[in-house]
Amino acid sequence: MTPQTARRANLAGGAITILTVVCAVIWAFPLYWGIVSSLKPEDEVVRPYIELWPDTLTFEHYVHALTATQIGRWYLNSIVTAVGTTVLTILTSIFCGYALSQLRFPLRRPLYWLILASFMVPTQVLIINHFVLVANMGLLNTWAGIILPQLIHPVIIIIYKQFFDQVPKEFREAAVMDNASEWRILFKVFVPMNWGVTTALSIVVFIWSWNAFLWPFLAATKTEWMTITVGITQVNDAFGIYYARELSLAVLAGLPVALAYLLFQRQVTRAITLSAGIKG
């Protein structure tokens, strides 16, 4: 590399770094603004100019959110439904992915194409069907009612199928020679051999489920059955919207997910890459 091309490469690298930093700031600013606003008194929030730091730092909105709302119950609902959705989605996807990848049965290929085709159907299109179905089953305002329609994640099935496809066939054959049943082959060989993808997918499904709004909003009509994302909408009263109060609730709602991101950054990135690869 000549000094000239090296200098040009350095310049390009520097420009890309600056661009990345600018994009990161633009992306992070609303988050920062939301957190800072939640720490301002209400009258400061509605001032018609930008203040990057509160004149008066207050936690009154957080105190209000934690004491005057049903946030505890909403957290519980979110935890139960997100964990339930995650466990059941992962489990059913493992079964389905394994069957599609390793078992030979009639109509296996059409079934696979059907699952692939279901990508083309947005969940929102099915939402009325889901609502009618869940209502007829008497599951509105229940955890099961919130969980069940959220279990449909064809992408997870496809990812599992692809990972199970990549397991060299000798491992399955060795297990067959070892007299292992299909259950033992699945849970003692295939799942542990793909533990990384299971962890990554569990985290991402948990985050999807935690952040879900539309379906929990429809399925939980009573305040005590709402998840945290839906509960946020309940804090306005007859005097209008309290921005700082709503933002404090939003921060509290996003906290577990933010923590999950921070703790499992690598796995989350991997899971997003995996699912993006499939979707792309």
Place this chain on the structure above:
Amino acid sequence: MADIVLDHVSKSFGKVRVIDDLSLTVQSGEFIVFLGPSGSGKSTLLRMIAGLETIDRGRLLIGGRECQTVAPGQRNVAMVFQNYALYPHMTVRENMVFGLRNIGMASDEIRRRVEEAARILEMDQLLDRRPSQLSGGQRQRVAIGRAIVKEPAAFLFDEPLSNLDAALRVRTRVELAELHHRIGTTMIYVTHDQTEAMTMADRIVVLNDCRIEQVGTPMEVYTAPASRFVAGFIGSPAMNFLPVEVINSDGQALATLDDGSTIGLPPDIAGRGRLDLGVRPENVGIVGEGGMTTGKVKVVEHLGDRTIVYVVLGDGTPVTAQTGGHSQVRAGEVVGLTFDVEGARLFGTDGLAQDQAAAI
């Protein structure tokens, strides 16, 4: 220990027949090697015995029990795979006990078997390691250990040395032969490497094109190959095939090469007419003068203990000769060739040796 009988078995993949009406008996305690080129059906045959491939027609008997429809895990055979197939998330010990736990064996018995296998294979210190922490040779040993703990009626090896480097392959070959001596269990071993076959086998089954070409001891298949294929496949460098016209002249069998020179053959030789004379390179001599024919040296390979000389006869027939390590022959030289017909074979146009008695 058990004998294994394949009785007129056939196997097809779709419309492609891969094993065609094959019969074979493997004696109890025997070390038998399936040898053949890629696509000859040797691995498929092994997998049919293991139960990993179904048998379309015919019977499979293991220890007298009909097994062609029995599940692989219940045939009482253990298999060592080419890539070992050690479960990467389990320790060596867990790998070994996985199969035993699947059949609900008592913990005491499992412990006894693992300790016994570890003792036999000298791998006590490896038991708590994971496969990723082992060298290729150690993994191979663990794969064998996993088979040993089952105390099976027969071991099935599917090219287990092909992932090892040359030096380790030689060492493991010896260890495997020793292991067979020690435990005396029936072993079926698949390879395309004739050296492995020659050094380890009690008997070699040479397969080609989905059928058995010859079954015999290593020396039988080397010295009395039943077909041109076996003659060419066994031995390195490969046997020379010289197109000859065999005639009887005053009670003397004579083979006339295409360059017009003649080689005297013993009078009791079977076969007359247009044939191929098979001569091993070590039975081709290089002389300065007075040879049976002459040829031009193309390439000389000095291997230390021996020298391989590639010669082309006047009519273009290639001949490979193997001489001593200190041969002075040089490329481009014209040399005389002699043929020791004692170890030679005649093959007909159908590729078959004229007959066992025709060994000349």
